[in-house]
Amino acid sequence: MAQDAIADQVVRFLDHLTVERGAAPNTVTSYRRDLQRYSSYLGARGIHELTEVTEDDVREFLIELRRGDPDAGVVALADSSIARTLVATRRFHKFAAEEGIVAVDVAHGVRPPRAARRLPKSLPVDEVLAILEAASSGDHPRALRDRALLELLYSCGARISEATSLDVDDIDLEHRAVLLRGKGGKQRLVPVGGPAAAAVDAYLVRGRPALVSRAQAALFLNARGGRLSRQSAWQVLVTAAERAGLDKAVSPHTLRHSFATHLLDGGADVRVVQELLGHASVTTTQVYTLVTVNTMREVYSTAHPRAR
Structure with a gap:
């Protein structure tokens, strides 16, 4: 044949x-x-x-x-x-x-398809609040640390590496601001919300002194008094999510995505969100606008009598 x-x-x-x-x-x-x-x-x-x-x-x-x-x-x-x-x-x-089987390589100019643009996963506000509440379990030093860590991640949209690399002097509770060091050594000053500032203050007053065992500049400490690792910070969030009864996978980046999405849902300008996230290009930030558009489309299709 x-x-x-x-x-x-x-x-x-x-x-x-x-x-x-x-x-x-x-x-x-x-x-x-x-x-x-x-x-x-x-x-x-x-x-x-x-x-x-x-x-x-x-x-x-x-x-x-x-x-x-x-x-x-x-x-x-x-x-x-x-x-x-x-x-x-x-x-x-x-x-x-x-090999001379054909005269022209017709596949030479064909390029692989672009990978589908994956939308960041974010949580509804009520689920974020449930996680933050679940992080607290009294005045135990680690409980105060965990609540302060998660509040700060969501309040500032910080990457987990940025949060764990914070020193005590990087946060200004009086003016409610924190200095984050992002990729490529770039720094940015980000506002800190009231609940996050209160949680960090409680941790600094009643939690951190019980954890620190030697001269240590790090803001978030582990049980041995050293700087909290990224892996341990990740586990803090996973444990809080389990306590909150969430049956979905969450990561520190989930809080960062939720931070950006909730800001845009609330009417924030995408360029302001870009600065808060520390993105070099607004194009990177614009992926979050796709999330909010999808949310609007879902609400429209279920609420408008002539949507279908």
């Missing part, structure tokens, strides 16, 4: 990878799977020779991989899998051109 010509060329290419390139067995197996899918796609379009393939055919192949076919039980591939398949396809076409 004519269609076997492409299959034979795939076998020839895989032999080339194995013998001449010394490719790992797993790589060859992966390429074989991807190229079998590609050759089946070409055959279904009536293309039986590589000389008949165009750049548009390669692009359409990627679109089909992303779309899938629910009726035929074909699952859509993730962007990472599509990009991997394209690598195999491009190498195959490059090999065919170098």
Whole structure:
């Protein structure tokens, strides 16, 4: 059959990878799977020779991989899998051109699809408040520290590394401001909300003195009197979320995302939020506007009588 010509060329290419390139067995197996899918796609379009393939055919192949076919039980591939398949396809076409099987490498200009833009996960205000409340369990020094840490993370939108690297002198409770050191050594002065300032003050007065065992500049201390680690700070949040009864995964970045989303929901300008988050570009911050637009769309579709 004519269609076997492409299959034979795939076998020839895989032999080339194995013998001449010394490719790992797993790589060859992966390429074989991807190229079998590609050759089946070409055959279904009536293309039986590589000389008949165009750049548009390669692009359409990627679109089909992303779309899938629910009726035929074909699952859509993730962007990472599509990009991997394209690598195999491009190498195959490059090999065919170098071997003189085709005159032109039609896959040369095809680029992998952009990864889907993942929206940051944020929590509703009531769930954030529940986590903050769950962090408190009396006047125990660590409980005071945990509440102060989580209040500050949510109040300032700080990264976990920024919070754990804080020294006592970095926070000004009188003027309710904190100096955060972000990526690339950049510094920014961020306002501190009233509840967060009160929680930090309570920790400094009644909690930290019981934890500190030697001269230590760090604001947040562990049980041995040293600087609290990022891993331990992460566990503080996870424990509080479990106590609050949340059945979803949370991370310190969840509070940062919630901080940004709640500000924008409240009418804050995106450039102000950019400065508060310490983003170098407003483009990075604008992903949060997609979250709020999605929220508005959901409210509209459920509340407006003519939305559907």
